[in-house]
Amino acid sequence: xxxxxxxxxxxxxxxxxxxxxxxxxxxxxxxxxxxxxxxxxxxxxxxxxxxxxxxxxxxxxxxxxxxxxxxxxxxxxxxxxxxxxxxxxxxxxxxxxxxxxxxxxxxxxxxxxxxxxxxxxxxxxxxxxxxxxxxxxxxxxxxxxxxxxxxxxxxxxxxxxxxxxxxxxxxxxxxxxxxxxxxxxxxxxxxxxxxxxxxxxxxxxxxxxxxxxxxxxxxxxxxxxxxxxxxxxxxxxxxxxxxxx
Ligand SMILES: Nc1cc(-c2ccc3ccn(Cc4ccc(CN5CCCC5)cc4)c3c2)n[nH]1
Numbered sequence: 001x002x003x004x005x006x007x008x009x010x011x012x013x014x015x016x017x018x019x020x021x022x023x024x025x026x027x028x029x030x031x032x033x034x035x036x037x038x039x040x041x042x043x044x045x046x047x048x049x050x051x052x053x054x055x056x057x058x059x060x061x062x063x064x065x066x067x068x069x070x071x072x073x074x075x076x077x078x079x080x081x082x083x084x085x086x087x088x089x090x091x092x093x094x095x096x097x098x099x100x101x102x103x104x105x106x107x108x109x110x111x112x113x114x115x116x117x118x119x120x121x122x123x124x125x126x127x128x129x130x131x132x133x134x135x136x137x138x139x140x141x142x143x144x145x146x147x148x149x150x151x152x153x154x155x156x157x158x159x160x161x162x163x164x165x166x167x168x169x170x171x172x173x174x175x176x177x178x179x180x181x182x183x184x185x186x187x188x189x190x191x192x193x194x195x196x197x198x199x200x201x202x203x204x205x206x207x208x209x210x211x212x213x214x215x216x217x218x219x220x221x222x223x224x225x226x227x228x229x230x231x232x233x234x235x236x237x238x239x240x241x242x243x244x245x
Contacts, residue, residue: 001107001162002031004073004084005151006066007114008048010034012148016155024165032155040068049117058118066113066124073111074131084109086132087154088125089147093136096154098177100137104154105161112154114147180233182221184214 005013013034016022024030038046049059074084085107094100104110111132113120128134139150160166176183187198201213222229 002109004033005112006035006037006069007148008037008116009148010036020165021159029162029164030159037065037069040065060118061120063121063124067127082108084111084132086111086128086134088113088136089150090136091138091143093138096137096139101157105158112151114151116146181218184217
């Protein structure tokens with residue numbers, strides 16, 4: 001998979017050089033490029049923003065630098081490959097979920113446009129529809145200062161699903177949201193810690209009982225912390241967790 005990220009703060013994406021995603025890039029499992037939007041400006045001040053039409057606080061990101069930057073990325077595309085998906089982090093986007101992470105992990109190329117200020121001139125989104133599959137995407141119902149933090153989260157959630165990135169793919173199946181429920185609690189040595197013992201069933205060696213206990217814990221936790229997910233789960237609308245890549 002190829003991922004391109006465009007931002008006025010490319011250094012914000014430096015954490016993607018670390019840990020599992022960093023190793024996936026070194027191993028050639030993930031082809032990730034970060035681009036500085038200012039490299040696509042033409043004025044001597046390398047300006048990327050201007051005042052909003054209609055008034056209001058703050059500044060809006062100019063359209064032309066974005067069109068230049070995004071056009072350069074579609075040209076990088078190999079012939080015969082599906083249109084790249086342009087993901088635009090936004091408080092007004094569709095909600096990013098584990099199901100979407102699975103779906104996007106199957107794409108050939110993802111391009112992330114990190115807005116700042118009060119957002120990007122809307123005409124960029126309209127223009128991009130001719131070159132990309134455009135998906136405004138929200139990380140959650142809160143307002144960040146820009147798209148970079150959302151991109152870090154989405155690239156990690158998507159990248160870890162790619163073949164070979166996570167050492168043991170089995171660990172991807174039994175995690176929160178992969179089967180529609182929250183994950184079960186985990187424990188490790190010592191068996192007794194500050195007078196708190198590991199649930200005896202986990203020391204029993206009875207794998208049927210252990211699986212049963214874990215499933216029950218998933219239900220209990222989900223009912224307690226995220227009853228909204230239970231409605232989805234009970235309705236059988238499970239996110240795709242059975243997909244293998
Ligand atoms: N899930 C999630 C994603 C984000 C996110 C993603 C990209 C950008 C780019 C700029 N901002 C800051 C920001 C500030 C003010 C407004 C609200 N204004 C009211 C009138 C016009 C706009 C919107 C946006 C982002 C925020 N936040 N949360």
